[in-house]
Amino acid sequence: MTTDTGGQLYGYDLVHALDEFGEPIRGKRKINEEQAEIVREIFEYYAEGRKLKHICDDLNRRGIDSPKGGKWAPSSLVGSFVRQTGMLRQTLYNGVVTFNKMQYRKHPENGKRLSIMRPEKEWITVPIPELTMIDDATFAKVQKALDERSSKHLQRKMMPALMTEEEKRETSIRRSKEWRRKQAVTKKRANALFGGKLYCGEHNQKITATYAKHYSCPVKGCANRNLHYDEIIKLVLDAVAELDEAKIIEHFESEEIQQVRAHHAREIERLTQHLEDLRASINKVIDALGSDARSTEIRAFFDDKAEQIQRRKLDIAHHKRELAGSTPPRKLENIIQRHQNLVANLRAWSRDPEAVACMRQIIDRLTLDTASQKTGKAMCTVDFDLQSIISTNKRP
Structure with missing residues (x-):
C-alpha cells in the first residue's frame, strides 16, 4: 500500500510540529493505542483464517467506527490486489513506510492522470520502528494469506474470460476432484x-x-x-x-516434486520478466504518442496491454502458490x-x-x-x- 507521508492513517494520530525553519513537519505520527488494538485484532483474526465479512460484521456489531466513520467493509481491509492497497497491506503497521509504488502520467487522449504500478524493485522503504503495531511473523502471515486469497478470487472472477478451452476443461476436472475429496x-x-x-x-x-x-x-x-x-x-x-x-521428506525430495518446483520457479522468472517488458512498453508508448494519434488505436493498445498484464499477474500468483505447495514445511x-x-x-x-x-x-x-x-x-x-x-x- 502506498503511504502518503502527510495523510491520516487508522491507528495513528497526526502530530503537528514545526521544523527548525518553522515549516510544518509532514507525516509525523504517534500511535493511537485505542485504534491500535483494533488494528492488531484485525490482523490476528485474518491470520487465523477468518473471513473479511465476519471480521467486519463483528466490528460493526460492537459499534466500532471504521476509518471513515461509517461501517466496516471488506474493501477497506483488503483493498485492491492489483494496486496493493488496503489496511491489511499497510506496511507502516509493520514499522516500514513505503514510497514510490506508483508513477503518474497524463493520458494522451483525455488528459486525465494515469497511474501505473512501478516494479517492486523500484519501491523505496524506510524503517520507522517506533510506529510498529504488528510483529514481523503476523504481518508476513497476513501478506501470504492476502496474496493467496486475493489472487484466487481474481482467478475465479477473471480467468474464465482469459482461459483457453483446454485450460477450462483441466480446471473443471481439478475442481471436481477436489470437491469429491472434501466430501x-x-x-x-x-x-x-x-x-x-x-x-x-x-x-x-x-x-x-x-x-x-x-x-x-x-x-x-x-x-x-x-x-x-x-x-x-x-x-x-x-x-x-x-x-x-x-x-x-522423501515425498518432497522425490525427482517428481523437484521437477515440479523447478518448473514453477522457471515460470515465475519468465512471467515476471514478461510483466516488466509489458510495463516498459506502456511507458514508452505514453512518452512517444503524439497528439495526432487516433483515439481508437490508443484505447485498443491500452486494453490489450491491460489484459495481458492482468493475465501475467494471475499466472505468477498461481505459480507462486504451486511452488509454495511443493516446498517442505518448516515444522x-x-x-x-x-x-x-x-x-x-x-x-x-x-x-x-x-x-x-x-x-x-x-x-x-x-x-x-x-x-x-x-x-x-x-x-x-x-x-x-x-x-x-x-x-x-x-x-x-
Whole structure:
C-alpha cells in the first residue's frame, strides 16, 4: 500500500510540529493505542483464517467506527490486489513506510492522470520502528494469506474470460476432484473412516458395506469378505499411524516434486520478466504518442496491454502458490504430532466426526491384503495425499 507521508492513517494520530525553519513537519505520527488494538485484532483474526465479512460484521456489531466513520467493509481491509492497497497491506503497521509504488502520467487522449504500478524493485522503504503495531511473523502471515486469497478470487472472477478451452476443461476436472475429496463427512451422517477408500489387494475391487458393520469384496470366494468393522478399523488406524517425518521428506525430495518446483520457479522468472517488458512498453508508448494519434488505436493498445498484464499477474500468483505447495514445511514435527493426535482420537472413538473429516481428506486409498503365509495376518496399506496433509495441518 502506498503511504502518503502527510495523510491520516487508522491507528495513528497526526502530530503537528514545526521544523527548525518553522515549516510544518509532514507525516509525523504517534500511535493511537485505542485504534491500535483494533488494528492488531484485525490482523490476528485474518491470520487465523477468518473471513473479511465476519471480521467486519463483528466490528460493526460492537459499534466500532471504521476509518471513515461509517461501517466496516471488506474493501477497506483488503483493498485492491492489483494496486496493493488496503489496511491489511499497510506496511507502516509493520514499522516500514513505503514510497514510490506508483508513477503518474497524463493520458494522451483525455488528459486525465494515469497511474501505473512501478516494479517492486523500484519501491523505496524506510524503517520507522517506533510506529510498529504488528510483529514481523503476523504481518508476513497476513501478506501470504492476502496474496493467496486475493489472487484466487481474481482467478475465479477473471480467468474464465482469459482461459483457453483446454485450460477450462483441466480446471473443471481439478475442481471436481477436489470437491469429491472434501466430501468426507456431513452433519447428518458420520462416514466410516475407510468408507469409499478401501480396496481389496487381490482383486483391486472396492470393499463396501454388505450389512450391519460388515464389509466385503464383491468377488465371491475372496478372503476379504464378511469382514467386521472393528477388524477393519484396527488395521486402518495401524496403517495411518505409520506416517512419519521421513515419509514426508522423501515425498518432497522425490525427482517428481523437484521437477515440479523447478518448473514453477522457471515460470515465475519468465512471467515476471514478461510483466516488466509489458510495463516498459506502456511507458514508452505514453512518452512517444503524439497528439495526432487516433483515439481508437490508443484505447485498443491500452486494453490489450491491460489484459495481458492482468493475465501475467494471475499466472505468477498461481505459480507462486504451486511452488509454495511443493516446498517442505518448516515444522514437520508439529504436523506429525497433529496427525498422531487425530489417530489417538480415532482410536478412542473411530466415528469422531471432526477427526474422521480431517483424516479422510489426507487419504487417497487404503488397500487391504489378506493374511499371508509369512505374517499370518491381514494387513492394510495407505496411499496418503501428502499435499493435503501439509495444508490440513497448517490450518489454525
